[in-house]
Amino acid sequence: MNDTQQVMAHFEATCRAHGLKLTHQRMEIYRMLLQSTEHPSAETLHKQLATRLPTLSLDTVYRTLATFEELGLVKRVETMSSQARFEAVIDQHHHFFCDQCGKLIDFHWHLFDSMGLPESLQTVGRIRNKNVVVHGVCDQCLSGEKSRS
Amino acid sequence: MNDTQQVMAHFEATCRAHGLKLTHQRMEIYRMLLQSTEHPSAETLHKQLATRLPTLSLDTVYRTLATFEELGLVKRVETMSSQARFEAVIDQHHHFFCDQCGKLIDFHWHLFDSMGLPESLQTVGRIRNKNVVVHGVCDQCLSGEKSRS
DNA sequence: TAGGAGTTAAGAATAAATCTTATTTGATGT
DNA sequence: ACATCAAATAAGATTTATTCTTAACTCCTA
Ligand SMILES: [Mn+2]
Ligand SMILES: [Mn+2]
Ligand SMILES: [Zn+2]
Ligand SMILES: [Zn+2]
Secondary structure: OOOHHHHHHHHHHHHHHOOOOOOHHHHHHHHHHHHOOOOOEHHHHHHHOOOOOOOOOHHHHHHHHHHHHHHOOEEEOOOOOOOOEEEEOOOOOEEEEEOOOOOEEEEOOHHHHOOOOOHHHOOOEEEEEEEEEEEEEEHHHHOOOOOOO | OOOHHHHHHHHHHHHHHOOOOOOHHHHHHHHHHHHOOOOOEHHHHHHHOOOOOOOOOHHHHHHHHHHHHHHOOEEEOOOOOOOOEEEEOOOOOEEEEEOOOOOEEEEOOHHHHOOOOOHHHOOOEEEEEEEEEEEEEEHHHHOOOOOOO
16 A cells, blocks of 8 residues: 555656656556546546546557556456456455446455465466456445446 | 256257247357367357358357357356457356467366355445456467467 | 657557348247 | 248448557657
8 A cells, every 4th residue: 555656656667667758648647547446448547537638549548558567557457348447556456347337346355365276277387367356236236326337 | 067968958948948049050159169168259169160150140159149148058258358258158167368379278166166255345236256367378388389379 | 959769649440349131040830 | 841920140331449550749868
């Protein structure tokens, strides 16, 4: 749980370390993703940034997110929704996905994180990470309060 | 581990129960998916069926897979590849995904399956299922034997 | 503060999936 | 076997998400 200042400093350091220019667009996209808790799509981000960067192109959002992903600053969330969903890389966590409205909810599961993988996986190759995806219907959808966003 | 005859019988029964016609296309698509171990995309399936059903349209593959998914006969696999990947619904299992070539490998993890979810998830809504997705690089890719399919 | 590599905006292009419509087919009853 | 017809399909158009192309722009360094 770093404070925003520190995270932004790390962001800038990472960009510099990779010879990337600190453009207004990159700063704002990253900042927006940091603030967000909703795992936005590129399109959602683009809309949310419209006020601050009225000329920002959707392509730049996609391109920038891909760049950040390569630097390990951003993750693409495991989901089957048609649009990709993103989040700033923070601590290790997992996701609940509402099959009805597409909402993503973070949760932590230390017991799982500390478990070793089953034997059968020892031979498949190099393992990078393991994640849990829980599917279901969120509370709001159950109570019929909210329609598909 | 049902034998194919039995599974096909169950398939036909399910279709009938839902008032679906047993078309040549539906039979062949389902049979092909049953045989397959590679979690094919709609396009891959379409190509593989070209010999048996030369006039089969890609749209029918998509439409049929969607129908089967609704009946619970087919699952869309959790993956971030651009094309959706499918499998016939069999027993509960999880997936290793090779980030390099897109190969999907099944594995079982009873210990995980029998675990309860963390407390924090008790309040999010109704839970339908929980799955593990392991990312990494497969053996073949590590030894540089196989390029992107 | 000038130069230049890297970055962006805009719109074209591509790729995956879905929709439209005319034709065909599986199921049902004869 | 044959007629009927709702359901399903083939073909191709369309939509949607994402990526590419290119000319203009902007951060960085000297
Ligand atoms: Mn998250
Ligand atoms: Mn599988
Ligand atoms: Zn919901
Ligand atoms: Zn591989």
